Amino acid sequence: MRTFDSDALECLAAIVEEGGFERAAVRLSVTQSAVSQRLRSLEAQVGTVLLVRSRPIKSTAAGRLLLKHAMQMRLLRADLETDLQDLAPGGGATREEERVSIAINADSIATWALSALGPLVSEGLPLEIITDDQDFTHEWLREGQVLGCVTTLKEALRGCKVLPLGAMHYVAVASPRYAQAHCPQGLTPHNFRNIPFIAFNRKDDLQTEFVGRACGLRRVTLSQRFVPSSEGQVRAVLAGWGASVVPELQVRSLLERGELVNLVPQVTLPVNLYWHCWNLHSVVIDRLTAALAASAAQALGTRTTRKTGLMRSGA
Numbered sequence: 001m002r003t004f005d006s007d008a009l010e011c012l013a014a015i016v017e018e019g020g021f022e023r024a025a026v027r028l029s030v031t032q033s034a035v036s037q038r039l040r041s042l043e044a045q046v047g048t049v050l051l052v053r054s055r056p057i058k059s060t061a062a063g064r065l066l067l068k069h070a071m072q073m074r075l076l077r078a079d080l081e082t083d084l085q086d087l088a089p090g091g092g093a094t095r096e097e098e099r100v101s102i103a104i105n106a107d108s109i110a111t112w113a114l115s116a117l118g119p120l121v122s123e124g125l126p127l128e129i130i131t132d133d134q135d136f137t138h139e140w141l142r143e144g145q146v147l148g149c150v151t152t153l154k155e156a157l158r159g160c161k162v163l164p165l166g167a168m169h170y171v172a173v174a175s176p177r178y179a180q181a182h183c184p185q186g187l188t189p190h191n192f193r194n195i196p197f198i199a200f201n202r203k204d205d206l207q208t209e210f211v212g213r214a215c216g217l218r219r220v221t222l223s224q225r226f227v228p229s230s231e232g233q234v235r236a237v238l239a240g241w242g243a244s245v246v247p248e249l250q251v252r253s254l255l256e257r258g259e260l261v262n263l264v265p266q267v268t269l270p271v272n273l274y275w276h277c278w279n280l281h282s283v284v285i286d287r288l289t290a291a292l293a294a295s296a297a298q299a300l301g302t303r304t305t306r307k308t309g310l311m312r313s314g315a
Helices: 006-018 021-028 032-046 061-087 106-122 137-142 176-182 206-214 230-238 248-256 283-299
Strands: 100-105 127-132 148-151 160-174 196-199 223-226 244-247 269-278
Touching: 006 021, 006 032, 006 061, 021 032, 032 061, 061 100, 061 283, 100 106, 100 137, 106 127, 106 160, 106 230, 106 244, 106 248, 106 283, 127 137, 137 148, 137 269, 148 283, 160 176, 160 206, 160 248, 160 283, 196 206, 196 230, 196 244, 206 244, 206 269, 230 244, 230 248, 244 248, 269 283
Parallel strands: 100 127, 100 148, 196 223
Antiparallel strands: 148 269, 160 244, 160 269
C-alpha cells in the first residue's frame, strides 16, 4: 500500500483550488518552484501526469483520485480537530489548507442553507462553500473537490450516500410597475417573448422550463439578461429590468408587501434537492448532514398551491 506525502497532496489540491501554481505558492507560503517540485515528485511516485496545464488547470483521472484522497485526509484531520476541541476547548487555530469544502446552489445559499451552517462555523469548522447551478454542483463531488453537495441529482454517486432535502418552489415575478406596463394579464403564451427574463447564468434553465410548461409549450426561446447572484436577480427585478423565476421562499415577504407581483399565481415549479456526501464514518459529515437536513425540513416543508403542475427531480 503506497503512502503519499501530505505536503505534496496539499500542493496538488492548492493548485486545483487556486487555479494555478503562483496562487498555490502564495497560499502555501512557499516558492512557485517548490510547488512545481512537489507536484513533479508526486507525479513521479504515481507514474503518470496529474494535471493538464490548461486554462483553467484541470486534473487528470489519476489527479482526481489523489485530489479526493487529499480531501479525505483533510476530513480526517477535521474530525480529529473536532474531537480535540471537545476535550480541550479553545485549542489551536486551523490552518488554511485544512478547510472543508462543500458545493451548494446559490438559491439555497440565499434562502435556507446558511442558517443551517452558521452554528458549525461558529464552533470553528473551517468551511468553504462553492456555488454552482443546482444541476451541476454534483460535478464538484464527482471530481473529488468537495465532500458533499446540494444538487438536483437523485441517484447516489459512487462511494457516496444521498439524502432527500425537499423541494424549492419557484415562481415568476416582476415589479408592479413593470407588470402593469408589459404584462397586465400576467404571463401568457402571447407576451412572454416580449419580456426579458433575469437568469443566474447561461446554465440556468429554470426560466425557460417554467415559461414553457406554464404556457403549455414544449420549447421556448426567451430574451434573457444574466445576473450571477440570487439576491442580484431579485434586485434587478425590483429595479424593473424584467421578470425572473426565483424561489418563492426568497421573495415571499416582497410579494406580501406588494413590492413584487406573481405573474402566474396558479403555478409553481418545485425543484427537488438532495444532499450527497462521501459514504464515510465522519463526525464532520454527520454534523453537516444533520444540520442541512434539519434546516431544509423547516424551510422546504410540504406546501400546497392551487395548482402544482410542474415537477423536476433530476439533473
